[in-house]
Amino acid sequence: xxxxxxxxxxxxxxxxxxxxxFQGVNSGTVWKSPESGSQTDFESFRRIAQTAERxxxxxxxxxxxxxxREHLGRPHALDVVGRPDAQTMLAALASVTTRIGLVATQNxxxxxxxxxxxxxxSLDLLSGGRAxxxxxxxxxxxxxxNFRRGGYLDHADRYVHAEAFVTTAKRIWDSWxxxxxxxxxxxxxxxxxxxxxxxxxxxxxxxxxYVPRLPRSAQYRPVLFQAGDSPEGRDFAAxxxxxxFSAHPRLDDALSFRRDIVERTVKxxxxxxxxxxMPASEFIxxxxxxxxxxxxxxxxxxxIGPEQAIAYLEQxxxxxxxxxxxxxPLPDIDPVVEETSETRGSGFHGAKAxxxxxxxxxxxxxxxxxxxxxxxxxxxxxxxxxTGSYTEVADRLAEYARTGAVDGFNxxxxxxxxxxxxxxxxxxxxxxxxxVYPTEYAGSTLRENLGLATPVxxxxxxxxxxxxxxxxxxx
Amino acid sequence: xxxAANSSTPSAARRGFLALELDGDGGHPAAWxxxxxxxxxxxxxxxxxxxxxxxxxxxxxxxxxxxxxxPPAADSLDGRDIPGxxxxxxxxxxxxxxxxxxxxxxxxxxxxxxxxxxxxxxxSLDYVSGGRAGWxxxxxxxxxxxxxxxRSFVSADGLGREAAAxxEVSRRLWDSWxxxxxxxxxxxxxxxxxxxLHYVDFASxVDFASxxxxxxxxxxxxxxxxxxxxQLPVLAPAGLLSAxxxxxxxxxxxxxxAPTPELLAGEIAEARAAAPAAAVIxxxxxxxxxxxxxxxxxxxxxxxxxxxxxxxARFVGxxxxxxxxxxxxxxxADGVRxxxxxxxxxxxxxxxxxxxxxxxxxxLAPQQPGSTFRNLLGLQRPASRYAAVSVPSAANN
Numbered sequence: 084x085x086x087x088x089x090x091x092x093x094x095x096x097x098x099x100x101x102x103x104x105f106q107g108v109n110s111g112t113v114w115k116s117p118e119s120g121s122q123t124d125f126e127s128f129r130r131i132a133q134t135a136e137r138x139x140x141x142x143x144x145x146x147x148x149x150x151x152r153e154h155l156g157r158p159h160a161l162d163v164v165g166r167p168d169a170q171t172m173l174a175a176l177a178s179v180t181t182r183i184g185l186v187a188t189q190n191x192x193x194x195x196x197x198x199x200x201x202x203x204x205s206l207d208l209l210s211g212g213r214a215x216x217x218x219x220x221x222x223x224x225x226x227x228x229n230f231r232r233g234g235y236l237d238h239a240d241r242y243v244h245a246e247a248f249v250t251t252a253k254r255i256w257d258s259w260x261x262x263x264x265x266x267x268x269x270x271x272x273x274x275x276x277x278x279x280x281x282x283x284x285x286x287x288x289x290x291x292x293y294v295p296r297l298p299r300s301a302q303y304r305p306v307l308f309q310a311g312d313s314p315e316g317r318d319f320a321a322x323x324x325x326x327x328f329s330a331h332p333r334l335d336d337a338l339s340f341r342r343d344i345v346e347r348t349v350k351x352x353x354x355x356x357x358x359x360x361m362p363a364s365e366f367i368x369x370x371x372x373x374x375x376x377x378x379x380x381x382x383x384x385x386x387i388g389p390e391q392a393i394a395y396l397e398q399x400x401x402x403x404x405x406x407x408x409x410x411x412p413l414p415d416i417d418p419v420v421e422e423t424s425e426t427r428g429s430g431f432h433g434a435k436a437x438x439x440x441x442x443x444x445x446x447x448x449x450x451x452x453x454x455x456x457x458x459x460x461x462x463x464x465x466x467x468x469x470t471g472s473y474t475e476v477a478d479r480l481a482e483y484a485r486t487g488a489v490d491g492f493n494x495x496x497x498x499x500x501x502x503x504x505x506x507x508x509x510x511x512x513x514x515x516x517x518x519v520y521p522t523e524y525a526g527s528t529l530r531e532n533l534g535l536a537t538p539v540x541x542x543x544x545x546x547x548x549x550x551x552x553x554x555x556x557x558x
Numbered sequence: 559x560x561x562a563a564n565s566s567t568p569s570a571a572r573r574g575f576l577a578l579e580l581d582g583d584g585g586h587p588a589a590w591x592x593x594x595x596x597x598x599x600x601x602x603x604x605x606x607x608x609x610x611x612x613x614x615x616x617x618x619x620x621x622x623x624x625x626x627x628x629p630p631a632a633d634s635l636d637g638r639d640i641p642g643x644x645x646x647x648x649x650x651x652x653x654x655x656x657x658x659x660x661x662x663x664x665x666x667x668x669x670x671x672x673x674x675x676x677x678x679x680x681x682s683l684d685y686v687s688g689g690r691a692g693w694x695x696x697x698x699x700x701x702x703x704x705x706x707x708x709r710s711f712v713s714a715d716g717l718g719r720e721a722a723a724x725x726e727v728s729r730r731l732w733d734s735w736x737x738x739x740x741x742x743x744x745x746x747x748x749x750x751x752x753x754x755l756h757y758v759d760f761a762s763x764v765d766f767a768s769x770x771x772x773x774x775x776x777x778x779x780x781x782x783x784x785x786x787x788x789q790l791p792v793l794a795p796a797g798l799l800s801a802x803x804x805x806x807x808x809x810x811x812x813x814x815x816a817p818t819p820e821l822l823a824g825e826i827a828e829a830r831a832a833a834p835a836a837a838v839i840x841x842x843x844x845x846x847x848x849x850x851x852x853x854x855x856x857x858x859x860x861x862x863x864x865x866x867x868x869x870x871a872r873f874v875g876x877x878x879x880x881x882x883x884x885x886x887x888x889x890x891a892d893g894v895r896x897x898x899x900x901x902x903x904x905x906x907x908x909x910x911x912x913x914x915x916x917x918x919x920x921x922l923a924p925q926q927p928g929s930t931f932r933n934l935l936g937l938q939r940p941a942s943r944y945a946a947v948s949v950p951s952a953a954n955n
Contacts, residue, residue: 115744123783125655125686148678148781151755158755158779160748165735165783167682168675174651175686177603197706198671205645209603209652228777229674263637264598268591274637292705296628296642297601390747 087338087486093345093355095487099480099519100533101511102142102186102328102361102493103135103503107166108152110462111365113385113497114163120500122163125175130500132176135183138507139521141532142184142215143176144308144493145169149193149226154394155403161391170202177210184529186215186308191248192222192241193230196284197293200252203305204297212301212528216252217308218324220245236288242315244288249307249323251284251291256304258282258295302528303538310363321347321358325535328493330362332469337362337488359490359533365468366494368505372472379470382497383459392458399439409455413444473505477513484519490533573923574888575934576913577620577663577839577895578613580606581646584904585843585897587639588863592856592900601642603652609901610653614660616909617917617925619934620692622895623649625665627700639864647679654687661931663692663793668724669712670703674776677728681785689786689930693728695794695809697721722803723762725792727776730758732789733942734779755779756944788939791931793839796829804833810935811837813895819871819883826890837892837935843872845899846880846907860899870897877911881919884912888921892935 089095105128106112113119120127132143148166152159169187177185185206189199199216207214220241227233236244263278284291309324311317320327321344331340337360345355367382369375387395389409396413397404401420418436447457469476483489496502514520525532583589583600590597599605613621625646646664653662662683666676684691697717698704704711712720739754758778794809804812812833816825822840829838843866845853853874860866873880887894898904916922923934932939 114742114749115747123685125688129655149674150777151779151781157752158750160750160752162749164750165740165781167685167782168678170648171651171679171682172686174648175654178607178652178654178656193672194675195670195672195707202645202648205648208601208644209606209648211603228775230672230776231774233774264642266596266598268593268597270597272637273590273597273640274642276637278637279641290705290708292702292708294627294641294702294706297644298598298642388747 086335087488089338089342089345089487091345091349091355093341093487095485096356096490096534097484097487097519098521098534099484099489099514100141100359100361100491100521101135101138101506102144102184102491103131103140104144104146104363104493104495105131105499106163106495107146107148108163110162110386110391111495111497112163112499113382115385115388116498118501119498122499123165123167125172127500128167128172128176129179131496131503132180132183134500134503134507136180138503138511139524140183141491142186142493142529143173143180144186144217145172145188147188147190147219149190149221150229155397155401159394161388161394170206173214174206174209177206177213180213181211182213182524182527182532184213184215184306184532185210186217186306188217188219190219190221191245192220192236193226193232195291196248196251196289197255197282197291200255201296203252204256204295204300207300207302207305208297212303212530214300214302215306215308215326215529217310217328218245218249220311240287242311242319244286246319246323247284247286247288251282253304254282254284255293255295256299259298261299264298300528302530306529306533306535317344317347318351320344321353322351324358325530326359326361326490326533328361328363330364332362332364334483334486334488337483338486341488354536357536359535360488361491361493362489364492364494365497366476366492366506366510367468367470367497368473368476368510370472372475375471379468386497387455387459387462389455392455395458395462396454399436399443401436407454410453413440413447413454413457415444473509473513477510477517480514481517481519572889573921574891575619575893575923576617576884576916577622577661577893578616578618578905578908579622579624579895579897580609580613580649580901581624581643582640583902584900585868586845586857586860586864586866586899588860588866589900590640591863592860592903594902597640600640601644606644606649606652607656609905610657610660610662612905612909614657616905617913617922618660619923619925620661620663620893620895620931621650621653622694623647623662623664626667626696626698627702647683650691651683651686654683654690657687657690659690659925659927659929661690661692661934662687663694663931665694665696667696667698667703668721669698669717670707670709671724673724673727673774674731676724677731678781680728680790681732681780681782684785684787684790685782688928689932691785691787692791692793692931694813695721695725695792695798697798718798718800718803721794721798722800722808723760725794725808727758727760729789729792730760730943731776731778731780732785733944734758735782735784736942736945737784737788740783754945756942784942787930787932788942789932791935791937796825796832801832804836807835809833809836810937811839811892813839813841814891815841815869816871817869819873819887822871822887823890826887830890838890839893839895840887840891841870841895841897842883842887843868843870843897843899844880844904844908845872845874846904846912847876848903848907856903857899866899868897877907877915881912881915884916885919885921888916 173185222236260278309320400418583593623646650662650664736754791810816822
């Protein structure tokens, strides 16, 4: 039994929320199944978003594409490739959904703060207060080759830069006074004079001198998501984010991650419950445990086919390995590169290639694994996947809710566009029966539905605190 | 383009299209004072939905969405007129799934926005609208837009060069996936055919002596498969792009302004001569008699609050006279873009009186649900520029 004590004044809500991540470009989506639909047609996005909303999901997520992944110097051919711009797609989904949150992954290195803040504001207003920003911080020149600014940022600077960027965005979102806009067309002016402040920022990497064009939304400003898991990433999230979705899915890991985040959040001067945790995860469910296991094997076989298994090793060997049998042992030849370079645009790179190859060969031999089995084990979301019958998984999830280990899960469906159907039709009712899942949306904004407090103005915190202590309960 | 559009029905009258600008509460800066909603309601999805659906049901073929910094009156933050505006491309995207025939054309700046982002966003707009997207190219001449992104101010000829470079990047990125690049071949395990994806390797030739690092390059390929239309139609204001750029096909349509309605015909002819392959769209401000009030009286009342300064020809009068004018302009122009003084008032008059009369005359192109913007302009869906060059190399393999 895991130690479930969290401390620092944290109070478990006993509830879970769900989000859905429409996957773009990794091996998780089973495109080889006959049921698999288009990855770019609007209908696929509409289908998933509306199904999620039927299941009272809090949020619909999209990733961001800035450069196509490469394999041995060419675009990677084996997995899903190509995806729409996140905010454009979410703006379209805003008109055909009414309650679900719309989360756009957007990079702080290849966007301009004023432009990005304005577009997120637009999405927030268009959707009636349902927008969120998943803040990411890529920093390489390879991605930068598609942008005017190039790869101008040192890796060590990325969180410093990201924090300046986010702070500037928050100031832009806070720049219009509440109640600035006239209540009637008969007023003498559209907005009260002086009710919107220009925002200036002068920093190491950029300057911003901007007249904000939009008021605050029904949820005040977009919700911030973050996934960085390094100590710097965790501190950044503790200071700035509303929701973290790093994956620490095993209950004991999830509890210790929660303890760590609560500690950092409190140290940053925020409340113990201010940052929600919704790890990314995959669900493989069926009516019985046995069927679910069979389904999992089938899904894995489609996610990592023979070609994917070989290609996976090629990234680390730096050479073609087409002659090797996917069902045989790992290649006995050595890598031709000094350092590994996993498919450009994702994951880690820079490990010592020969050392890694030796280590993997030993491990595979030890466990008696073929190339395919080895790669499947390495790439599976083993830890972050929940496999089982609906009731079994619902019981496990209820335990997460009870302990407060997480506030919910971000589900990556392995099938587009019907991959949420069984979750919404079977798992959600099972969670509702256990009293750990909402039976209706709490409100109309994402912030309300996630149970987040109204943010305090970046530039006017004292005034707002005063108003809160007088008029409402201080949160 | 006009020849292709009209050659199939040589005996019929020319059939043109009508575009409507949907920004704010109308073209007039004081339009908000005559709007039928509270000021704050302008900046939400409900308003975007209402206006674009009204435009579609009125029979407009195209909706445009202005963007960028607002007029100088707003810069002072005196708040007299509207200082707020939602991002144009997102408004167009929001309208995509809820409309069925109207073409959606956001204005997008080319000078201070990242070309890679613009290209991807516009391609995505084409997907969410079922191939009904276009791009109204803008080149901001406002110092405030440069300051917002911390870049040096670009002016004069630099604007046209930036615009042309940005258009070129987008066009190459839209072509960077051949149409049949996604193969989903289970037998070989390949989702795409890598031979049908192309690096665009664009290097900006823009050279601003005063601007360190103003040149840039874009590697490609695009992050999204080729847009449904292959290439989105690109609209540019006449005068922005050079004759060379126009003859190289940078724009599919040019927007023409004249000081008065009478002078439009001459400007249209000039634009036609400068860019024979491009469609010509005439710009027109419109104030109509409405609700028992004369157009001139309405305009005077609005102007008393804030004068309406515009570089476009302006029609002020009755619906019948506007119908005559539009009928005659459409004899030479391929389309007309209307900027109504007050959307809530003038759009109603246009819908009830002007468009039905023009339809009866047979001068309007039919509205075709599910049809693309390229269809409306009479443009073929082009092959990817890279598809042609890849054929010989494939033969060599």
